[in-house]
Amino acid sequence: MSHVPDVLVIGGGVIGLTTAYYAAKSGLQVVVADRQEPGWESSWAGAGIISPGNPARARTPLGRLKAVSAAMFPELSIELRELTGIDNGYICCGGLEIQLSEDAWERRRIASVLRQERGEGLTQLEVLDRVALHALEPNLADDLPGAIHFPGMAQVRNPWHLRALLSACERLGVVVRSDAEVRQWHTREERVVAVSTGRERLEAGAFVIACGAWSEMLLQLLGWRVGIHPVRGQIVLLNAGRPLFTRILQIGSDYLVPRGDGRVLVGSTEERVGFDKNTTEEALERLRQMAYRLVPELRQAEVERCWAGLRPGNPDGKPALGPVPGYHNLYVAAGHFRSGIHLSPVTGRIIGAMLQGCTPDLPVNAFALERFRPGVPGVSEN
Numbered sequence: 001m002s003h004v005p006d007v008l009v010i011g012g013g014v015i016g017l018t019t020a021y022y023a024a025k026s027g028l029q030v031v032v033a034d035r036q037e038p039g040w041e042s043s044w045a046g047a048g049i050i051s052p053g054n055p056a057r058a059r060t061p062l063g064r065l066k067a068v069s070a071a072m073f074p075e076l077s078i079e080l081r082e083l084t085g086i087d088n089g090y091i092c093c094g095g096l097e098i099q100l101s102e103d104a105w106e107r108r109r110i111a112s113v114l115r116q117e118r119g120e121g122l123t124q125l126e127v128l129d130r131v132a133l134h135a136l137e138p139n140l141a142d143d144l145p146g147a148i149h150f151p152g153m154a155q156v157r158n159p160w161h162l163r164a165l166l167s168a169c170e171r172l173g174v175v176v177r178s179d180a181e182v183r184q185w186h187t188r189e190e191r192v193v194a195v196s197t198g199r200e201r202l203e204a205g206a207f208v209i210a211c212g213a214w215s216e217m218l219l220q221l222l223g224w225r226v227g228i229h230p231v232r233g234q235i236v237l238l239n240a241g242r243p244l245f246t247r248i249l250q251i252g253s254d255y256l257v258p259r260g261d262g263r264v265l266v267g268s269t270e271e272r273v274g275f276d277k278n279t280t281e282e283a284l285e286r287l288r289q290m291a292y293r294l295v296p297e298l299r300q301a302e303v304e305r306c307w308a309g310l311r312p313g314n315p316d317g318k319p320a321l322g323p324v325p326g327y328h329n330l331y332v333a334a335g336h337f338r339s340g341i342h343l344s345p346v347t348g349r350i351i352g353a354m355l356q357g358c359t360p361d362l363p364v365n366a367f368a369l370e371r372f373r374p375g376v377p378g379v380s381e382n
């Protein structure tokens, strides 16, 4: 690599690593700088659910992004495996949105609303009554009255996916710098020329802010107050010793994600507690009880581990993607909230194209930083 790389990606979570991967694939020389070992924050902590969508029918800009991104996952997973030999655990396992209401008509109404209104343009879903639900997943509680079945719902094993991405990046010549916390910008005439970590100055042709929940700090140093903020999510990992069900179970914003080996990831909370990654007994107990309610046999499962991660929340339901106004060579890819794993392939593709000087092949205006007024957190200009 020449002395000054084409791109410095700041932040080595799933967003930074995927962006680095696509940029390096297109021939750019890329450095990733993370303040710690890459892949240990929200991207590690998440559940890895990838909701299905239909790119041709998606109705909203975010819905389209999600639908396209979900559709990219199978191919990306194969690509990563061929390049690195690492399986990221991607599997289209299907999902069930559990209904607690007995009212079958209400279930059909919800399914129809979902079909019509979901931004992702979902077409493949099925309404299940009690009998059909238990035929599909016999170990679910007998008294669950029904569910909506999403056959296209998928999951990835976050730590495996991150390992595969990191290895793929390194094989493509990406240099990964750990222990490199970016603290300061050096700008000249509407360009960023370098950043400073505590110990050194790093130069590059272009820069990408991909620091997840911490992105706001770097944006604020440049006068942008976007309102990206940490939202804590707690998880309980149960181990039942054998698989009790195969589909992801969702109930409101909570879920159970079955891993193939009998482990079940139970999540999650949404808490505004700053940058605090501690777990709380109250939340963990609520999650455990929710799991036992849906799958009674889980009462016998061992509680293997608990953790919390900080999602990068955003103020208006959409991530910030694209150039940072005022600078010709600075981009942001942050604020993916509950969908950062899901949205990572399309984010990498979009920012990768921008770094090449190309127009992305998807409409991205809705995610532009211009929708916020500099200095006013979370206030959209349009």
Ligand SMILES: Cc1cc2nc3c(=O)[nH]c(=O)nc-3n(C[C@H](O)[C@H](O)[C@H](O)COP(=O)(O)OP(=O)(O)OC[C@H]3O[C@@H](n4cnc5c(N)ncnc54)[C@H](O)[C@@H]3O)c2cc1C
Pocket (backbone or CB within 6 Å): 010, 011, 012, 013, 014, 015, 016, 033, 034, 035, 036, 037, 038, 039, 040, 041, 042, 043, 044, 045, 046, 047, 048, 049, 050, 180, 181, 182, 183, 210, 211, 212, 213, 214, 215, 218, 232, 233, 234, 235, 267, 268, 308, 309, 310, 311, 312, 333, 334, 335, 336, 337, 338, 339, 340, 341, 342, 343
């Ligand atoms: C409990 C939980 C469950 C989730 N479930 C899902 C799910 O099922 N599906 C889904 O799609 N998403 C899910 N998410 C959300 C998803 O994990 C995030 O949206 C995604 O990981 C964000 O990725 P990121 O790369 O932007 O941030 P992060 O993974 O947080 O990475 C940011 C990186 O930037 C580094 N950094 C920060 N500041 C600096 C600095 N100044 N200089 C250098 N480096 C810096 C950090 O060390 C870190 O490595 C979940 C999240 C949580 C917490």
